[in-house]
Amino acid sequence: MGLPLAKLVKAKKISFSSLSGKALAIDAFNAIYQFLALIRRGSGVPLTDSHGRVTSHLNGLLFRTVRLIELGIRPVYVFDGPPPDFKRRTLEERRAIKEKAEREWVEALARGDFRTAWAKAVQTSRLTPSMADDAKRLLDLMGVPWVQAPREGEAQAAHMAARGGVWAAASQDYDSLLFGSPRLVRNVTITGKRYYRKRPGYYRLEPELIVLEDLLSSLGVTREQLVDMAILMGTDYNEGVRGIGPVRALKLIREHGSLERIIEETGLRPDPDLDLEAIRKFFLNPPVTDDYRLERRPPDEEGLLRFLCDERDFSRRRVRSAIDRLRAATTPEGGGSLEDFW
Numbered sequence: 001m002g003l004p005l006a007k008l009v010k011a012k013k014i015s016f017s018s019l020s021g022k023a024l025a026i027d028a029f030n031a032i033y034q035f036l037a038l039i040r041r042g043s044g045v046p047l048t049d050s051h052g053r054v055t056s057h058l059n060g061l062l063f064r065t066v067r068l069i070e071l072g073i074r075p076v077y078v079f080d081g082p083p084p085d086f087k088r089r090t091l092e093e094r095r096a097i098k099e100k101a102e103r104e105w106v107e108a109l110a111r112g113d114f115r116t117a118w119a120k121a122v123q124t125s126r127l128t129p130s131m132a133d134d135a136k137r138l139l140d141l142m143g144v145p146w147v148q149a150p151r152e153g154e155a156q157a158a159h160m161a162a163r164g165g166v167w168a169a170a171s172q173d174y175d176s177l178l179f180g181s182p183r184l185v186r187n188v189t190i191t192g193k194r195y196y197r198k199r200p201g202y203y204r205l206e207p208e209l210i211v212l213e214d215l216l217s218s219l220g221v222t223r224e225q226l227v228d229m230a231i232l233m234g235t236d237y238n239e240g241v242r243g244i245g246p247v248r249a250l251k252l253i254r255e256h257g258s259l260e261r262i263i264e265e266t267g268l269r270p271d272p273d274l275d276l277e278a279i280r281k282f283f284l285n286p287p288v289t290d291d292y293r294l295e296r297r298p299p300d301e302e303g304l305l306r307f308l309c310d311e312r313d314f315s316r317r318r319v320r321s322a323i324d325r326l327r328a329a330t331t332p333e334g335g336g337s338l339e340d341f342w
Contacts, residue, residue, distance in 0.1 A: 005174040008219060008246045011186065011208035019167075019207065020072030023294065024185060025157035027171035028077040028146065029127060031189040032135060034172070035060025036125035038190075043114060044105060044121025049313040054131065058312060061135055064189055065144055066322050069329045073188075076166060076294055077139055077146040078153040079132060084282060086237045086274055098124050141304045142326060143297035147289075155179040155286035165294065168209070175236070177212050178227050178283045184210045221253060227283045228259035231270055237279045238271040299326050 039056035040046050046056040068075050083091065101123035108117035139146045149156035157169035158181035168183035169176040176184045187205045216223060229249040234240025244252070256262045259276065263269045270276065301323050308314040 005177075005246055008250060009174065009210055009215060010218065011210050014185075014207050014209045016071045016073070016207060019185070019188075021074070022167040023074035023076060023165070024168055024170040024188060025076050025078050025147070025160045025166040026189060027153045027157055027169070027173070027176070028079045028135065029132075029153055030171045030173060031064075031077070032057045032061065032127055032131070033125055034190060035064075036127065037122040040118075040121060042118075043109060044118045046125075049311075053312070055312050055314070057127070057131055057135060058138055058308065059314075060189075061138055062142070062308070062319075062322055065139075065142060066325050066329070068188070069144075070325060074166075074296075075144060075170075076160070077135075077144065078157045078160070079136065079146060079148050080153040081149045081151045081287075084151060084237065086279060086282075090236050098126065137307065138304075141300045141307060143299045143330070145292075145294045145296060147292040150287040150289050152179070152286060154181075156288050157181065159286075159288040160292075163290075174210075177210065177215065178223075178230055178235075179286055180212070180223065180284075182212050184212070186210070219250060221250070224280075224284065225253050225258070227280055228262075229253050230283070231259060231276055231279060232262070232268070234270065235279065235283075237282065238274050238276065241268050241270050244268070296330070298331060299323060301327070 035057045036046060036054070039060050046054045047059055049055050065075055101120045105117055105120035105124060108114070108120060136146055147156060147160070152175075154169065154171055154173065154176045157166075157171070158176045158179035160166045161169045161176075161181045161183060168185045169181040170185045170188045172186055172190075174184065185207060187207045190205055212223070216226065219226070221229070229246070229252075231238060232240055232244050232249045232252065233246060252262050252266070252268070256265055259280070304323055305316065305319060308319045309316045
């Protein structure tokens with residue numbers, strides 16, 4: 001779901017060239033879900049191999065990562081661990097939404113309504129453990145580092161950015177800011193276009209930068225108060241108060257100062273069945289790890305061909321082209337340098 005902060009955030013449009021030489025901790029699941037949603041055939045069916053295994057995520061991960069490296073960006077993908085217990089209800093709700101969308105997708109296909117079918121198809125994406133394992137295997141073969149988070153990938157990415165191990169977290173969601181990332185970069189893993197959900201079409205996207213310190217200053221709140229605003233609106237871990245969006249949440253926090261005082265003085269209380277203090281603490285001090293190494297390795301060219309072409313039915317010509325581009329960007333013989341990469 002992500003935090004609905006768009007109305008309050010004044011993001012700065014930036015160029016990809018401004019990100020050259022910078023390491024970005026990319027929320028892997030966020031990026032992979034984008035690939036699963038958008039890389040589909042005309043009827044909304046995802047790409048698959050001859051055994052019926054979905055390959056949309058591998059397609060997107062391969063070619064988008066190569067492009068980022070060509071642009072001089074140093075990608076590090078951060079994978080989610082097990083979700084916290086209080087996220088269970090959100091996951092169940094998402095599962096129900098997907099199941100409903102799948103039924104509506106089939107119905108739309110049956111009546112020949114391909115526009116509706118596409119819109120419903122993008123809501124049906126599922127990321128299985130085997131797909132995540134395949135993504136990690138692909139990154140290993142490409143020589144691109146990845147990190148396994150203890151819990152939420154966005155929390156781990158934010159921690160890495162706060163420690164200075166990377167320049168920024170990269171995700172479409174704003175939650176990295178709640179977890180304390182000093183910078184958030186959006187629109188990095190999308191190919192400069194964004195999907196119109198109501199019809200199969202796109203509009204132009206550019207990278208944008210949000211600096212946490214600047215955001216807090218412009219809103220006149222602390223990070224703790226930003227977390228309280230999020231809990232009021234609703235997060236991945238709790239339902240918010242009906243009718244409270246970002247503008248009203250900001251007004252309430254400015255008037256009352258904290259979630260506790262809002263509850264005490266207005267009677268507004270989000271999700272009475274949950275421990276709101278535990279959710280607040282999860283945002284402010286989430287489980288993270290420092291046990292990782294950001295090491296770029298030469299690509300395993302033969303391994304990539306075996307995995308993608310022999311096992312997953314990718315076009316050998318297209319994979320060889322991606323390998324040539326990767327070699328050119330990262331090896332001395334291609335004009336690039338691993339030393340420049342990290």
